[in-house]
Amino acid sequence: MEDYSERLAELLRQERELQFTNFSNNTAIKLGQMILSKAFDVGKQITVDIRKNGMSLFHAKMNENGLGHDRWITRKMNVAHHFEHSSYYIHVLMKSWNTTVQDNAFVDPMEYAAEGGCFPIFVKGAGMIGTITVSGLEGHEDHEMVVASLEKLLKEADTFNET
Known part of the structure; x- marks a missing residue:
């Protein structure tokens, strides 16, 4: 059996380190643009x-993406909100337990997808306040697209002392 x-x-x-001191609407827009720019580049x-406290702050869909991706986003977000972990973490955790999120947590497979791509937005001292979700690639690639952009944004914020 594989060791996860x-x-x-x-x-x-990643979840511990990729946290904000604050997260504004403008931060969401900047982060969304960074993710899109990375996708265009590759x-x-x-x-x-990108959502904060249930409010949609950024939503963009590239040419090849239809309504199905919105459904995937909702299903991945439901997992992140349910467990307060990235949807990819839950995906790997369930694989390590040789089960599925549906069998383990008794959730509806039409409403929950433990696949990579949804990362919780944590604000230090406040906890989880929202989600960043990417859909359209393999789960691990969706996850890495979010993480790489978060790392870049937070590094820039540390350099310029802003988020």
């Missing part, structure tokens, strides 16, 4: 959705 412990530890590290077609 290192991957799970890395995903938890020739990928994605949908991006």
Whole structure:
């Protein structure tokens, strides 16, 4: 049986480290634009959705993406909200337990998808306040698209002391 412990530890590290001191609507727009720019640079077609406290702050859909991607975004977001972890972390965790999120958490498969692409927005001292979701690629690629952009944005914010 495959050992998932290192991957799970890395995903938890990302969640611990990729946190904001504050998260404004403008931060969401900047982050969404960064994710789209990265997708354009690597020739990928994605949908991006960023929400804060249930409010949609950024939503963009590239040419190859239709309504199905919105459905995937909702299903991935439901997982992140239910567990307060990235949807990819839950995907890997369920694989490590040799089960599915539906069988383990008794959730509707039409409403929950434990696939990569939804990352919780954590604000230090406040907890989870929203989600950043990408759909259109393989689950691990959706996840990496979000994480790479978050790392870049937070590094820039540290440099310029703003988020």
